[in-house]
Amino acid sequence: MKKRVLVATGGGDCPGLNAVIRAIVKRAENTEWEVIGSHQSFDGILNEPSEIILLDDKAVSGIHFRGGTILGTTTKGGPFAWPIKNNDGTWDFADRSDEMIRKLKYLGVEAVINIGGDGSQRISQQLYEKGLNIIGVPKTIDNDISSTDFTFGFQTAVQIATEAVDKLVTTAASHNRVMILEVMGREAGWVALHSAIAGGAEVCIIPEIPYDPKAILNHLNKRYHQGSGFAIIVIAEGAKNIHGDRISEKSDEIGNANLRLGGVAFQLEDELKKLGLEADTRVTVLGHLQRGGVPIAYDRVLASQFGVKAFEMVLNGEYGKMVSYRHPDIVSVTIKEAVQKYNFITPTSYLINTARGLNMCMGDNAKNKITG
Ligand code: F6P
Secondary structure (H helix, E strand, O other), X not given: OOEEEEEEEOOOOOOOHHHHHHHHHXXXXXXXXXXXXXXOOXXXXXXXXXXXXXXXXXXXXXXXXXXXXXXXXXXXXXXXXXXXXXOOOOEEEEOOHHHHHHHHHHOOEEEEEEEEOHHHHHHHHHHHHOOOOEEEEEEOOOOOEOOOOOOEOHHHHHHHHHHHHHHHHHHHHHHOOEXXXXXXXXXXXXXXXXXXXXXXXXXXXXXXXXEOHHHHHHHHHOOOEOOEOOEEEEEEOOOOEOOOOOOEEOOOOOOOOOOEEOOHHHHHHHHHHHOOOOOOEEEEEOHHHHHOOOOOHHHHHHHHHHHHHHHHHHHHOOOOEEEEEEOOEEEEEEHHHHHHXXXXXXXXXXXXXXXXXXOOEOOOOOOOOOOO
């Protein structure tokens, strides 16, 4: 009888998830291992009856360019905080991790590959500490996981955001408008900064550098001569002004601990107008378009490398570890190390220097190369 490795995808979906799943299955072919998949993260194990599928060659054929995940995913609950509704309508959260580990043993699962973001990898670490043979694969469009140069899905999101900037440029130029594009990224500005540089935006606002609306206004005014001119502002959803204000809302979804971000672009528009910005403004919130559709070739390659590596880590018994990209290699790091630190952009990094060198305003009063 073959040994069993179970694959799960957790957290928000991300272009490239299917390419990872396919690579795991292909690498496992002709070994003593059989690959199975759990529906919607670990819910497939905890649900009664279990929702588990065999991941064979047929199941993964041609999925490498499909967005989303064939296994389904969830941002809610999980084995350590399973939501249970009380009779009075309130909710409690149960720790079902021991039960899940018992069930995995009963199903003959000897190893687990958990593909997910920082929240999912924290769950991986907790399960590892309880004795589960688990391996993490980092995924997120936000690129906010440390201990890896890049996560798959990020470059696809950047491509989509850059295409949005390109489109906004033509309409902004036609109307002499300031177009504000809000992109995802949670507490990190990676998607915003990459797409702002790639799209040639005039202003880029990221959470790592609190913004001063006055500094932005000064920069914008230099772009206008007798009412003529245009500008593109790319703002990350997690951005905050110098007073720490950010429009955000608590999630109303039971079991989803994440703050739901969105709307800071409207806050900035309001601030600029109040300061006297004369140009017409329009806001575009790009939202989940950044996560949908096919992964670009770069992400398919990275995801395939991650999948092959993850299975090879199973073969080597490298449990408690996460796949990591350290150019030009794919290596493994401890999950513990990976979840300890959030991957912010360093304000003194060459990427920020590049933006400033392009005369892009980063929302602060630091001097840019050209206009000072
Ligand atoms: O982490 C990926 C991400 O798309 C973030 O950029 C964004 O803030 C969040 O997920 C949105 O989550 P949801 O899909 O739950 O609305």
